[in-house]
Amino acid sequence: MNIAIIKYNAGNIRSVSFALERLGYKPWITSDHDAIRKADKVIFPGVGEASTTMAFLKKEGLDELIPSLKQPVLGICLGMQLMCSFSEEGNTECLGIFDEPVRKFALQKDADTKHKIPHMGWNNISRVKSPLFDSTLEEQFVYFVHSYYVPTGPDTAAETNYIHPFSAALQKDNFFATQFHPEKSGKVGEKILRNFLMI
Amino acid sequence: MLAKRIIPCLDIRNGQTVKGIKFLDIKEVGDPVELGALYARQGADELVFLDITASHEKRKTFVELVRRIAQHINIPFTVGGGISELNDADALLSAGADKISINSSAVRNPKLINDMAKNFGSQFVVVAIDAKQLQGDDWVVTVNGGRIPTEKRLFSWAKEAEDRGAGEILFTSMDHDGVKNGFANDALARLSDELGIPIIASGGAGAKEHFKDVFTIGKADAGLAASIFHFNEIPIPELKNYLQKEGIPVR
Numbered sequence: 191m192n193i194a195i196i197k198y199n200a201g202n203i204r205s206v207s208f209a210l211e212r213l214g215y216k217p218w219i220t221s222d223h224d225a226i227r228k229a230d231k232v233i234f235p236g237v238g239e240a241s242t243t244m245a246f247l248k249k250e251g252l253d254e255l256i257p258s259l260k261q262p263v264l265g266i267c268l269g270m271q272l273m274c275s276f277s278e279e280g281n282t283e284c285l286g287i288f289d290e291p292v293r294k295f296a297l298q299k300d301a302d303t304k305h306k307i308p309h310m311g312w313n314n315i316s317r318v319k320s321p322l323f324d325s326t327l328e329e330q331f332v333y334f335v336h337s338y339y340v341p342t343g344p345d346t347a348a349e350t351n352y353i354h355p356f357s358a359a360l361q362k363d364n365f366f367a368t369q370f371h372p373e374k375s376g377k378v379g380e381k382i383l384r385n386f387l388m389i
Numbered sequence: 390m391l392a393k394r395i396i397p398c399l400d401i402r403n404g405q406t407v408k409g410i411k412f413l414d415i416k417e418v419g420d421p422v423e424l425g426a427l428y429a430r431q432g433a434d435e436l437v438f439l440d441i442t443a444s445h446e447k448r449k450t451f452v453e454l455v456r457r458i459a460q461h462i463n464i465p466f467t468v469g470g471g472i473s474e475l476n477d478a479d480a481l482l483s484a485g486a487d488k489i490s491i492n493s494s495a496v497r498n499p500k501l502i503n504d505m506a507k508n509f510g511s512q513f514v515v516v517a518i519d520a521k522q523l524q525g526d527d528w529v530v531t532v533n534g535g536r537i538p539t540e541k542r543l544f545s546w547a548k549e550a551e552d553r554g555a556g557e558i559l560f561t562s563m564d565h566d567g568v569k570n571g572f573a574n575d576a577l578a579r580l581s582d583e584l585g586i587p588i589i590a591s592g593g594a595g596a597k598e599h600f601k602d603v604f605t606i607g608k609a610d611a612g613l614a615a616s617i618f619h620f621n622e623i624p625i626p627e628l629k630n631y632l633q634k635e636g637i638p639v640r
Contacts, residue, residue, distance in 0.1 A: 204485045208460050238510060297585050306587050306610065308512055308556060312392040312434055312640045331392060331640040333465055335512045352391060374465045374487065376429065 191387065193217040194229035196256070196269075199246045202237040202371075206266065209373035209383060223255050231387060232259055235373075236268030240292070240338075241280025243268060257287050262389045263365050264322075270360060270367030271338060279338050287365050288345050292338050295353060308337045309352045315370075320347035320361040321389050322368070322382055330378045332358070332370040340369065392640040393604045393632070394434035394611035395625060396589065397618040399424060400441050401470070404450055407441070408616045418619045422457050428618065429464045431625040434640060436462065437490065437559075437613060440470030441534075452480050459485020467515055473498075478505055482513065490559060492517040493532035496539055496546070499553060506554025515589070516550040517559040518543060520576075528562075528576060535563040543576065544583060551584050558584065559613065561591040569595025569617070574607035581608035589613050597623055597631045604637050 195206055197219045210217045210233075217233070218225060226232055234256060236243065247253045256263065256273075265273045272284045277292035284292070298305045312331040315323075339356040342349055347366070348359035360367045366386060372379035399406045405417045406424050418424070425436050438458065440451045448471065455468055468481050469490030478489045489509075495501050495516055505514045519535050520528040520543040528543035547558050560580060562573035572593040580588050587610035590603045594614035603609045617623045632639045 202487070204483065205459060205487070208485060209463065211460070212463065237512065299585075304581075306585055308586075309391065310512065310557065310587050311394050311610065313390065335465075337511075371465075374463065376463050380463060 191215060192228065192230045193233065193387070194226045194231070195219045195233045195235060196226060196252065197221040198236075198250065198252065199238065199243065202267075203235050205371075206233055206235045206373045209380070213380060213384060213387070215387070221250055221252065223251065226255060227259070230261060231389075232261060232263045234263060234265040234269035234273070236266060236272065237335075238268055239279060240268065240271060240277040240284070241282040244272060244282050244284060247272070253285060257285050260364060262386065264386050265365070265367035266373070267336060267369060267371060270369055271340065273360070273365060273367055274340055277338060288340070288360050288362055288367070290340050290343050290345065290357070290360070292340055294338050298353060305353045308335055309339075310335045313350050313352060315348040315350055315358045317346075318348045318359075320359065320366065322359060322361065322366055322385050323348060324385065327378065327381065332368075332372065332375040332378055332382075334370045336369060390638045392434065392638050393609075394589075395432075395600070395628060395639070396435045396437055396611050396613040397428045397433050397625070398437040398439065398591070398613050398615045400439050400615065401451065401454065402442050404454055406619065408619050421454060422461050424619070425458055425462050425466070428625060429462050432629050432640065433464065433625055435464060435611070436466040438466060438468045439490070440468070442470075448477070452484050455481050455486050456484040469515070469517060473501070475504055475508055478509060478513075482509060488513050488515050488556070490515040490517045492519065495550065496530060496532050496541060499549065502550055502553035502555055506556070511554050511556035514555050515557045515559050516547075516555040517561065518547060518550070519561045519563055521563045522573070522576070526576075526579070531563060535566075544579060547580055547584060551586050555586060557587045557589060559589040559591055562593060565593030566591070567616075568593060571595070571599045572603040572607055572609070572612070574602055577603065577607035577609050581610075587611065597628055600628060600632060601635050601637060604632070
């Protein structure tokens, strides 16, 4: 299988590549438009800041390429957020694949309800749907690190509760996305990556 | 519900995991990649690898090791030890580390925290603080493995680190470390109350109850320990079962 990991100025790309290698695949890390267009599967990873990353995508023409892709595409973390319409991080216009905004978690200062930000660590996913998941993944724990979130909406494919329910995963047509890091989520994450590769 | 994290810490010297008591009396306990993978299978939530050689000529060895860890381990891990400039962090992140931890170098040059956060994002930057209790609520920040006291105090330094962009604080009580008599829960609770970022508790784990206490009384987000895991005094699955029964959210 020909898997392209989109290369851009984001951290953590190497981790996604290593995770796929552990599953027995040899992904390409590339920003070449033809290579991405021809791949069987495309992964759009990301750790970083929204506005600088969008600026980079525009410079590389990836802002037009990614929404035009026809094969299964998986956005991870910042990748997912950039696939939304707009992000409060740097008030950034994003790719608009999912018609959802990206909001900042509001710090809860009250001692009883205090939630630290970033939302960092293992949390469970529920109400899972989409080919990324199967019923065995309901309530399983996956690894999150983020300060911005996508509210739940029509494209929500899994929910997690932190301060309030938010979208742990999204799906629309051939576009899939997870707010958590499947590449860092142990056996559960490996299963989700495998499910994506089977689509 | 967000789970409390259990984090085994592996000190690395010349490519081997080692464990000492109060940073002294160091013994070798095994291969870091094998041990890390074992902990991951057992249900560790994250791993921390600290390079205690950290001499300049050995840095390349550590970067290579970090790459091997990233290839083999499917949970997040933090690396630290001897990181004093952006290039050090960049090399470790490129090798596949999820977070870097800075300690003495941040005390000497606090702006390093800002630079790291700006370049790599706050989520990459763990500020580790080793402190010794003087009296009451007065804790002095130490450097060089607890050997040298500084001008800084724990609570104000932790707050400053947060303001400069730290994503987490890893607080080690030098008084509790290696003693196995429980974590510094009062100081930890105060850190959690005063800061808005996660707090990792370190130093003092000797029994399962100590983890329950550090998550309830100490309000910590994560508990870190070394020897109790390395010498299998408390197997991770047993610890997780215990915490679950005690009503602590764990994975």
